[in-house]
Amino acid sequence: MSRMLTPEPLTQAAFAPFGDVIETEGAEARRINAGFATRFHDLTRIDVGREGGRPILSIFEARPRPTPLVVPLLERHPLGSQSFFPLESRAWLAVVAPDADGAPDLDAARCFRARGDQGLTYAPGAWHAPLLVTGAGPQRFLVVDRLGALADLSDNLEEAPLAGESVLTLAV
Amino acid sequence: MSRMLTPEPLTQAAFAPFGDVIETEGAEARRINAGFATRFHDLTRIDVGREGGRPILSIFEARPRPTPLVVPLLERHPLGSQSFFPLESRAWLAVVAPDADGAPDLDAARCFRARGDQGLTYAPGAWHAPLLVTGAGPQRFLVVDRLGALADLSDNLEEAPLAGESVLTLAV
Numbered sequence: 001m002s003r004m005l006t007p008e009p010l011t012q013a014a015f016a017p018f019g020d021v022i023e024t025e026g027a028e029a030r031r032i033n034a035g036f037a038t039r040f041h042d043l044t045r046i047d048v049g050r051e052g053g054r055p056i057l058s059i060f061e062a063r064p065r066p067t068p069l070v071v072p073l074l075e076r077h078p079l080g081s082q083s084f085f086p087l088e089s090r091a092w093l094a095v096v097a098p099d100a101d102g103a104p105d106l107d108a109a110r111c112f113r114a115r116g117d118q119g120l121t122y123a124p125g126a127w128h129a130p131l132l133v134t135g136a137g138p139q140r141f142l143v144v145d146r147l148g149a150l151a152d153l154s155d156n157l158e159e160a161p162l163a164g165e166s167v168l169t170l171a172v
Numbered sequence: 173m174s175r176m177l178t179p180e181p182l183t184q185a186a187f188a189p190f191g192d193v194i195e196t197e198g199a200e201a202r203r204i205n206a207g208f209a210t211r212f213h214d215l216t217r218i219d220v221g222r223e224g225g226r227p228i229l230s231i232f233e234a235r236p237r238p239t240p241l242v243v244p245l246l247e248r249h250p251l252g253s254q255s256f257f258p259l260e261s262r263a264w265l266a267v268v269a270p271d272a273d274g275a276p277d278l279d280a281a282r283c284f285r286a287r288g289d290q291g292l293t294y295a296p297g298a299w300h301a302p303l304l305v306t307g308a309g310p311q312r313f314l315v316v317d318r319l320g321a322l323a324d325l326s327d328n329l330e331e332a333p334l335a336g337e338s339v340l341t342l343a344v
Contacts, residue, residue, distance in 0.1 A: 043229055054218070060212070147214060
């Protein structure tokens with residue numbers, strides 16, 4: 001019997017156990033450029049310095065998945081945070097689960113629906129699904145994460161495949 | 173007599189003396205998420221660690237300036253890079269100048285027109301104008317820059333006001 005997750009709104013309070021929401025709402029707003037711009041300042045915790053890591057900036061282009069949307073695996077990055085912000089302003093989905101003795105606790109998994117003007121940061125070690133995009137076409141994300149000793153990033157990746165009874169299906 | 177700058181296309185080669193262009197074109201493309209996404213990997217040099225600095229992520233919302241567009245000042249950040257990527261996919265303008273003995277060399281100033289799918293990184297110490305947005309409404313940018321000892325960022329800012337003969341006007 002697989003688990004069915006119903007998306008809930010993405011809010012700082014609800015997402016706090018897994019990381020940060022990146023949004024201007026509630027942020028420190030600084031007037032800069034003689035009033036021609038506002039700086040919404042320091043919106044998330046970038047934590048990528050462990051074991052010689054450094055921040056890198058990439059663009060992920062995600063392609064829509066078929067529905068009903070089945071989460072194929074959860075993954076986590078033990079040595080660094082990973083921040084996502086959508087470049088196409090459309091809603092998107094994030095699935096997370098708390099850790100239980102080194103594996104995701106699927107009974108406590110949650111699905112968040114992010115607005116098109118919301119990004120998020122997965123904290124180091126937070127179990128999460130790969131990018132889950134539905135809809136008409138690709139959606140790009142600006143991503144800030146960690147580069148360490150290994151160019152393929154494999155020193156900072158753990159995967160938990162889901163199959164059979166452990167499958168997560170999204171009610172979207 | 174003020175200087176008039178004509179925008180030129182933003183390319184990696186032309187912008188190299190001042191920093192990097194952030195774009196997927198020509199980038200290393202990695203297949204991830206079982207083929208459901210492409211990672212355009214490590215698109216710019218984030219250089220924010222000097223003197224105890226750390227990377228922060230912010231959103232700048234820039235409001236349109238009146239035309240003809242007059243550049244009020246150039247600024248630079250000696251201790252850290254500053255990366256911008258537009259969240260509204262519209263063309264935008266960047267003005268830069270090489271340094272000459274601690275001041276911008278205005279005779280060598282250049283104006284670049286970035287496409288809506290191009291960001292850029294100003295290298296540490298590169299003289300540049302504040303965000304220059306024209307058009308119908310505000311344009312937001314995701315920004316990665318440096319936070320050091322001072323919360324107001326004043327330890328990493330030099331400004332060169334432009335007035336009279338030193339004014340830069342853009343042919344837009």
